[in-house]
Amino acid sequence: MYAKVLGSSILGIDGFLVEIEVDLANGLPQFQIVGLPDSSIRESKDRVRAAIKNSGYSFPIKRITINLAPADIKKEGSGFDLPMAIGILIASEQIDIGDSETNLEKTLFIGELSLDGSIHGINGILPMAIEAKQKNIERLILPNQNVDEARLVQGIEVFGFSHLQEVIEFLTTNRYPSLEDKNSEYIAFNSFVESEVEDFIDVKGHVQVKRAIEVAVAGMHNLLMIGPPGSGKSMIAKRIPSVLPLLTWDEMLEVTKIYSVAGELNERGKLMAKRPFRQPHHSISAAGLIGGGSNPKPGEISLAHRGILFLDELPEFPRHSLESMRQPLEDGKVTVSRARATYVFPSQVMLVGAMNPCKCGYYGTEVPGHECQCTPLEVQRYRSRLSGPLLDRIDIHIEVPWMNIETLREQKEGKSSQMMRETIERARMMQKQRFANERIQFNSEMNAKQVKQFCQLEQEAENLLRHSFDQLGFSGRSLDRILKISRTIADFEESETIKVAHLAEAINYRVLDRRELL
Structure with missing residues (x-):
């Protein structure tokens, strides 16, 4: 039978x-x-x-x-x-x-x-x-x-x-x-949408940091914020989803599939219409971060697919866990090989990291009542927890300074998330047109050939790049990053060529390279 x-x-x-x-x-x-x-x-x-x-x-x-x-x-x-x-x-x-x-x-x-x-x-x-x-x-x-x-x-x-x-x-x-x-007719376009979304209008000061956020989101550049405790790094990071564009229908299905497999779909029958924001604790294992296990499941980097992966206190994460992210950040996917099968999880994320300048958190800062107690060796040891290859995959390094009481109490409202989103959309439209016949979407995904093709510098900008490369001690790995960031900044002004102002701003976003701290 x-x-x-x-x-x-x-x-x-x-x-x-x-x-x-x-x-x-x-x-x-x-x-x-x-x-x-x-x-x-x-x-x-x-x-x-x-x-x-x-x-x-x-x-x-x-x-x-x-x-x-x-x-x-x-x-x-x-x-x-x-x-x-x-x-x-x-x-x-x-x-x-x-x-x-x-x-x-x-x-x-x-x-x-x-x-x-x-x-x-x-x-x-x-x-x-x-x-x-x-x-x-x-x-x-x-x-x-x-x-x-x-x-x-x-x-x-x-x-x-x-x-x-x-x-x-x-x-x-x-x-x-x-x-x-x-x-009966079933309306599939349900979604998880929070009634209250945190807005950048609540962030006082930090004009340069907001600008860096715009650049990072427009070109999907990975971002690292460096500043003393209480300067607002986590507050800023949690507001980045408010300036991200809406998911497309295909992206919603893709993200919802990942959450369904991982068992984290809180309301069945609803698509994930909001871009993910994942903030794992620094005690997470490598398998928890990138996926794996005896029965491989998506990790945090896949649960953040098409959204933000925020790693607060970045140097506190186990070095092995951080190093395991290098290939997924580069390829946009996680490959877990087993004897009987190979599992592939998508990981196209924008990595946002936050760290203190040293172990005590006050090196090189002007915070009233706090002075750095770390020795130069301790500062170096703390910062060396982030390897060069990992930093190579983080395009923008930005300082988040301490805000005084006058700035925090001022009544003037800063730039809102809506205003920032409109600026970002203009830059993304330029990229959509530029990469219409390419297999990429964002400036951060360009390979060496595409950088050479699309990152054309004016002569004055070329002179500045050569001078900066020699005087500030940039490495070869920093060059492509600077050009990609410059391309995104130029897209805000709908400029086909990269000008001096675009390049100068991009150079300022490479704090760790410029100071040769690592």
């Missing part, structure tokens, strides 16, 4: 279909699952056995073999419980699905079973539903908790159930208790 039903699993952030073949044979009773199942799937034998019995059916006393095809890809998750139970009941001829049998090839089953036959929701439904739509699957049968999330994918029928008996009744009678809900 044989039956085949369809299930699904996750590889990275993408779903893939799995054929679940059930064979019942005579012999000593045995229940075996093959096809590279993980521990949660192997444990499903007991859940499936109890769920079938407690739903009023008999568990076959036979030699049961279940194959998960393709057999060369590791399967994980508890979502195979439901299709395995349905496969066993069909193979043992305990349920007669009649005309529905021809629909099994176009029906996908997903769900975790409890011992009493109840069906529980799982993570990663959205990428599974997207894959099902691409493979011309017509129906999804899944837990009630996952219905809204699956219906974000248009053009596929979604049926939600709370118990195994309900699924069996649907298969045998083809009647759905709330058919009108299935056919």
Whole structure:
């Protein structure tokens, strides 16, 4: 006796279909699952056995073999419980699905079973539903908790159930208790939007820092803020999302897929319309930061995809964790290799770091009542926690000075997030036109060939660059960074060539290189 039903699993952030073949044979009773199942799937034998019995059916006393095809890809998750139970009941001829049998090839089953036959929701439904739509699957049968999330994918029928008996009744009678809900128009453009968004208008002073934020966001340049404790670094960083442009529809689906797989989708059935802002603690491990683990999952750098990854107190992070970000920041993706599979998670983020100038936090600052107690060796040791290769991937270094009481109490309002966003949009429009035929979107992504092509300097700017390179001790790795930043600054004025003022401002954004602190 044989039956085949369809299930699904996750590889990275993408779903893939799995054929679940059930064979019942005579012999000593045995229940075996093959096809590279993980521990949660192997444990499903007991859940499936109890769920079938407690739903009023008999568990076959036979030699049961279940194959998960393709057999060369590791399967994980508890979502195979439901299709395995349905496969066993069909193979043992305990349920007669009649005309529905021809629909099994176009029906996908997903769900975790409890011992009493109840069906529980799982993570990663959205990428599974997207894959099902691409493979011309017509129906999804899944837990009630996952219905809204699956219906974000248009053009596929979604049926939600709370118990195994309900699924069996649907298969045998083809009647759905709330058919009108299935056919009702579903508005997929829901989103997580906070009612109150922090605005840059609340930031007093820091005109140069706000300007640096505009440049960084316009060209998606990674940013490092350096200043004493209490100067406002964290406050500024938390307001950067307020000047980011809205996500496109494709970007929303991409970000929502990542959060669905990671199990961090707080409201199922709603797309992530707000760009992510992630702020992990400095005690985070390398696997937590970039992803991985025994069953690889997205890390913080992937959860911040298309948004901001803010690392406060940057030198306090373990050196190994910081160094593990170098390749993902360069490539825009995280690749986790295992013996049986390679997992790829996207990581196109804007990295924002914040650090003190020294261990005590007051080196080179003029903060009343505070003097630096660090020796030159201690200052050097603190700053050397950030390696040269990591700093090579951070385009802009900006000082965040201490603000006096007069500045903090002034009534004049500064530049708002709305004003900053309008400036940023102009620069991004220039980049959109420039890279229309390229495979990149932002100035920060340019390679050496593109830098040479698009970063044309006026003669006076060329002279300034040569003079600065010799006098200020810039390294070769800083040159491309300065040119990319200059290109973004020139885009604010819609200038095709880079002028002296553009280059001079870019040079001021390379504080750590200019002072040869590292």
